[in-house]
Amino acid sequence: MTTEADHLQVLLVDDDLDVLAANARFLRVNEISVVLAESVSTALQRLTENEIDVIVTDLRMPEANGLAFAEQARASRPLIPIVFFSGFAQVPDVVAAMKLGAVEFLEKPVDPDELLRVVRSVRRTHYGTLANQRQVFDGGGESFSLKMRVLAYEKYVIESSLLQHNGHVADVLNALQINRRTLNDKMSKLGIKRDTLIEQRAGSNNEQES
Template sequence: MSTTPRRCDILLVDDDADLLRLVSLRLRAAKYVVETAASGEEALNRLPLVQPRLLITDLRMPGMDGLALFEAVRAQRPGLPVIILTAHGTIPDAVQATREGVFGFLPKPFDPQDLLAQVSAALALSAPAEGGDAAAWRAAIITRSPLLEAVLDEALLVAKSEASVFIHGDSGTGKELLAQAIHKASPRAAGPFVAVNCSAIPSELLESELFGHVKGAFTGAAGAHKGLFVAADGGSLFLDEIGDLPLPMQAKLLRVLQERQVRPVGSTQSVAVDVRILSATHRDLDELLAQGQFREDLYYRLNVVALHLPPLRERREDIPLLVAHLLARLAEKAGEAPKRFAPEALEALVGADWPGNVRQLQNVVEHCVALAVTPVIPLALVRRALRDRAGQLPSLAEARDGFERDYLIRVLQLTGGNVTQAARLAQRNRTEFYKLLARHGLEPALFKGGDEP
């Protein structure tokens, strides 16, 4: 018997043959690919064969019941959403199931529209099954957006050439990821990929960082430094935020691109380099050209092929996939089962404006996971994470302060306002801990038991 995965949208499990047939017909009428199983044990055996994106199971079944099946499935596919149906459902059943991470809970008889709504929300959340056909060169880019897929198609074509590629895109859209993908798809894939953020290096150090220096070239040059161009020899050099490059450095970069040689600072000898240039910026280079802040001859050297990454708000269909990926990665890092967003919380994420794009989405997901006390992240926590500056990212100092205050509150709650125990948990001495409490306006007495508020 062939074990090639058939891959379906939904695996439906119920010991009632009539109900199994009825529900599967309704789901197939809604254009879903459905596989069925008559027991929990059969479903578990079929899971790797059909690789569903959603599991729907009856709660009460002989042998392995719905919750037992959920626990077994979570061990194999922790990111797979599960909806439980039951004719014997009670509020405690539903509460317990959702606390444990079950996506949805529908009592029988159920409204078909309610079922289809939950199915749609669950499938929006679930990432494609492992072992998909995404090529390795672009595997780090998670998308099902036609806009981004069109960009990737162009990127694959240009990757085979030696043409310089210029990547336009707002901050946080993933320009470096696209540059890495182009490198991996190119004949230079076996060579190094070196990335440098031109705006992050002080202007007086840029020449040394890019082209290298010899020992004693300037104060502090205790040894020779080969530079990033030489480090990228035989591979690709990604110059991010190229629009922030000072004009004098633009002239030196142009010379290197023309001569394919670099001269380290303090040296009289040039070094040949074989490097493909990929560059990017979130700034408008046409405007910089008009203002005389960017050299036209360098612009045309870098901008042989231009690719534009769409902002996250133009590819909202990717948000559930990105969220599922981030949740799985955070869970793996923490060594625990993945959390998930409640359906209404996920809707809020999909509907947000995301001026900071994927980078901001990652920040919000990490914020919510860090503060969630249950496996299901509620809407209130998402609203809180999005609230600051009308959805814009807070500064690093603000984010750090917010986390610190929340942490102190949780420690005080755990210890009932006992500062000695709280300081010990936080691994701080009492004096320092009191200073932290004072800075955040927290009074330990408010967390004590008894008649105190």
């Protein structure tokens, strides 16, 4: 289960093949695997074939626009993070995209470093080894009490934040705007062990960048 825990797979959708190839190359150089799609229909197909973690899509495409694609994508992957990019974006487009739950909206031409930053931050925020807990508070759990679901969610947020900040507690304090003493208490109550979390992450991540 943890064999490919940190292996991030991006679905990159763009009808402009040159841009598509360039962005893909850049991401791959930075150790992110990329699945390509040059149309909405292909993208939907790829989405079912691969274990996609993030969708990065152009907003304007000939066949159907990115918003429509995002809606269809969400049908099968309700919580998948989606990053849009577009040139000449109108405000209503951006608003619509964000309402659809877009994680970011980048302007074309996309700055590769920015793209990389966003994709990586998505990884840290949304995924991790946390998929299990997620199920408790996400959708399904009709049978759990409110308190339990809230606790599960709280745990998820804290663990995410810890991972995101490499176990650096001071940063978590700042990001979550919480008192240190309170965070310590919560972690202890929720059974979050900073060291274990980081070890795991380091272990599955024999390659490191920081």
